[in-house]
Amino acid sequence: MDDRLPIAILIKILSNHIKRNLDTAASFGPLYNITGTQIQIIGYIYHSPKDDIFQKDIETKFSIRRSTATGILQLMEKNELIKREPVEYDARLKKIILTEKALAVSRQAHHNLTDLEEQMTKGISPEELAVFRSLIWKMKTNLEELV
Template sequence: MFFDEECNKKEIGMEIRKLTNFIHRNIESRKIEDKGFPMTKMHAMILGYLNKFKDEEICQKDIEKKFSMRRSTTSKMLKNMEEKGLIERVSIERDARVKKLQLSKKGKSLVEEVSKEFQRIENLLSEGLTEEEIEQFFATLDKMQQNMLKDID
């Protein structure tokens, strides 16, 4: 019995990794490019997030939390996006030390293409699934994420 449970846990991890690989390969096959600058998947996700919450004050800490990224990784990524002209850092009124992130003109011009790509991937992933199956998937995924967070903290 223990062996079966242990194998099942390993299979979950392998299946998640396999699905992740399929998604990455699919995205890579249709890479969004900006005049010779290939955009990373994370750049695209951050652009989509900033666009979705464009009327709010999104700061680096929000990106760190949303994407479960370390501070140093987030800092490097945002600096790179700023250098590529995709985002801008703007001081907020209440505290000039805090910089909110916003899409630049160039970043805004790529949002529609990024959104279409995300929608394409979502449609592909959810093809043939019922609303109930999708809701159950997200409930299970949330439980798994909470389990992983317990082990990290």
């Protein structure tokens, strides 16, 4: 352990390890060829308390431009992860529906994340994790003040 490394660098190192582990776990099975962003969108739709999710919701939630969201959702549709269906109350809107393939992706991603979390927190007490979570949220809040 190097106590001289800046916190931002330590977080980046940890983030790299998390990404590498998740990428390795996703290199086969239902997650094969599914991007992290697509997995996050599937998770957002799956866990959303809203009945209908639209492209605008994706744009807002992930802070992405309309053109970026369009490209991601078109690829997800092509790969049979989502369907877009019109809603009765506004012919211009199409709600995003997860397919069975996307539900399998969601289950596998949840399993991989649970396994990773268990590995990451091995030997760390609940009290230490509570402090860690609190500090992470405080740092996030501090950084939000900059923008």
